Amino acid sequence: MKKSKFFFFIFLGILCFSSCVSHLKESKSFYSKGTELSRDYKKEMAYSAFKKAHQKASLQVEKKPSAQAYMMKGLSELKMEMWGEAERSFLKAFDYGFEKGEEWAQNISLFSLAVSMQEFGLKESAADIYDYLLSKSKLKPVSMLSVKRYSEFAIEQALRAEPKEQQDLLERLLRKVDRLKEKDLSCGFYHYVSSQILSHLENYQKSFEEAVMARELGVPTVEIFRDNDNQIVFCFRRLNDMLNQKEWKEFESLYGRWTKKWGWEGPETPDWKRN
Amino acid sequence: MDQKRIDIEDQIGNAVKILSEFVPQKTALYFPLISSALVWLVNRHQDWKKSIYSWEVWPDPEFLRNKPDEFILDFFRQKDSLKKYFSQQIKARDMDFLRNAFNSLYPIFGLKDPFLNSLFDPEIQENNFKTILIQFEDRVGEAKKTISPLRGNKAFLRKIGDVFQEIAAMCTGVLTQKEIQEMVADIVKEKLHNEKK
Numbered sequence: 001m002k003k004s005k006f007f008f009f010i011f012l013g014i015l016c017f018s019s020c021v022s023h024l025k026e027s028k029s030f031y032s033k034g035t036e037l038s039r040d041y042k043k044e045m046a047y048s049a050f051k052k053a054h055q056k057a058s059l060q061v062e063k064k065p066s067a068q069a070y071m072m073k074g075l076s077e078l079k080m081e082m083w084g085e086a087e088r089s090f091l092k093a094f095d096y097g098f099e100k101g102e103e104w105a106q107n108i109s110l111f112s113l114a115v116s117m118q119e120f121g122l123k124e125s126a127a128d129i130y131d132y133l134l135s136k137s138k139l140k141p142v143s144m145l146s147v148k149r150y151s152e153f154a155i156e157q158a159l160r161a162e163p164k165e166q167q168d169l170l171e172r173l174l175r176k177v178d179r180l181k182e183k184d185l186s187c188g189f190y191h192y193v194s195s196q197i198l199s200h201l202e203n204y205q206k207s208f209e210e211a212v213m214a215r216e217l218g219v220p221t222v223e224i225f226r227d228n229d230n231q232i233v234f235c236f237r238r239l240n241d242m243l244n245q246k247e248w249k250e251f252e253s254l255y256g257r258w259t260k261k262w263g264w265e266g267p268e269t270p271d272w273k274r275n
Numbered sequence: 276m277d278q279k280r281i282d283i284e285d286q287i288g289n290a291v292k293i294l295s296e297f298v299p300q301k302t303a304l305y306f307p308l309i310s311s312a313l314v315w316l317v318n319r320h321q322d323w324k325k326s327i328y329s330w331e332v333w334p335d336p337e338f339l340r341n342k343p344d345e346f347i348l349d350f351f352r353q354k355d356s357l358k359k360y361f362s363q364q365i366k367a368r369d370m371d372f373l374r375n376a377f378n379s380l381y382p383i384f385g386l387k388d389p390f391l392n393s394l395f396d397p398e399i400q401e402n403n404f405k406t407i408l409i410q411f412e413d414r415v416g417e418a419k420k421t422i423s424p425l426r427g428n429k430a431f432l433r434k435i436g437d438v439f440q441e442i443a444a445m446c447t448g449v450l451t452q453k454e455i456q457e458m459v460a461d462i463v464k465e466k467l468h469n470e471k472k
Contacts, residue, residue: 155341227338
């Protein structure tokens with residue numbers, strides 16, 4: 001009798017342990033599924049996967065809290081833009097021994113502070129924080145969001161400025177984005193931002209090159225993907241007006257190779273415009 | 276019209292009926308709702324249920340909105356109807372006006388956002404840019420508010436789910452996104468017409 005009780009508790013223990021392990025495992029698996037779906041621009045489905053990853057990580061945190069469990073919880077919360085929750089999760093992860101947890105939590109806290117400031121109309125103070133985060137944050141989603149928001153602010157300011165000042169402001173912004181690209185050359189979003197700034201600077205050749213890089217490396221959302229395609233087409237039209245015959249021929253042939261690779265119907269018809 | 280198309284139309288009609296039980300008095304909003312769900316089906320997303328659950332993720336455009344003047348002018352010049360309607364502002368390079376209009380029109384005509392295209396379908400068909408510009412924020416806001424309560428409504432999901440499943444089985448690979456949108460538009464227009472009577 002005693003023996004069977006002993007085995008029963010052993011069995012229960014194993015069951016409990018395996019369910020904890022599987023929650024964490026499942027959370028990781030849903031999270032990577034979500035990342036994959038995001039890469040394919042299936043935003044809604046990616047969100048569902050992150051939601052599942054969050055549910056599983058929360059279960060794991062309840063049953064057997066650990067640095068990893070809190071980190072998974074925080075990462076999925078970050079994907080769902082639950083700033084306050086993500087900050088708390090990373091702080092917990094830090095308590096359980098995840099060294100970067102505290103810094104990540106601080107980055108998120110600063111970012112959400114900037115978002116609130118922006119909502120209350122304190123644009124310049126918010127922009128200062130975004131500026132700080134885009135160069136200092138070690139958390140990629142935060143630096144990406146910060147660079148997007150800071151660029152909007154800086155471009156808006158440049159558009160209101162006199163031509164000379166406008167040029168300076170845009171070039172300063174471009175240098176900031178260039179530094180981000182140096183740190184992470186494979187981030188398509190940074191190339192997209194760079195292409196947009198270069199377009200404001202009327203450097204269409206480079207803007208085109210950056211947009212091609214962005215397309216090849218992938219961008220975070222389908223809206224950005226389409227906007228980037230529109231930028232490619234816009235550069236094509238501008239360069240058609242600006243280049244001399246020889247330069248245009250060279251560019252046109254290069255352009256044709258890319259659009260053929262992407263399966264475009266014509267030089268100005270990306271595949272998604274067919275429908 | 277072939278039998279399959281008629282069957283699909285019947286099923287879309289059922290979906291509209293189900294929606295009217297849950298969001299009465301808001302017929303105009305059915306169109307984008309059903310239309311975007313069906314677009315997922317046409318694009319063969321297996322996980323349509325999850326897509327519906329995640330309506331809370333509003334497709335906020337995250338692209339950089341501040342464009343150079345030339346980009347904005349190019350956008351208005353490339354589409355004949357826009358070029359014609361905004362000819363005076365284009366000629367005068369009235370960038371304040373055009374930039375404002377661009378913010379509402381670019382996601383619809385430039386990025387072809389399926390939800391916004393559905394929401395403003397009648398205006399798009401009639402090139403009624405004025406109404407789009409005037410009503411853009413209110414209508415988008417209203418659509419957000421109306422759709423939110425449906426989130427997580429299990430009874431609704433179960434009912435509409437059965438209909439969508441039928442449609443999915445019938446229309447995979449048969450119809451294009453455009454055809455589906457036109458079909459839904461016709462059904463909703465007819466329903467609106469009947470309601471007015």
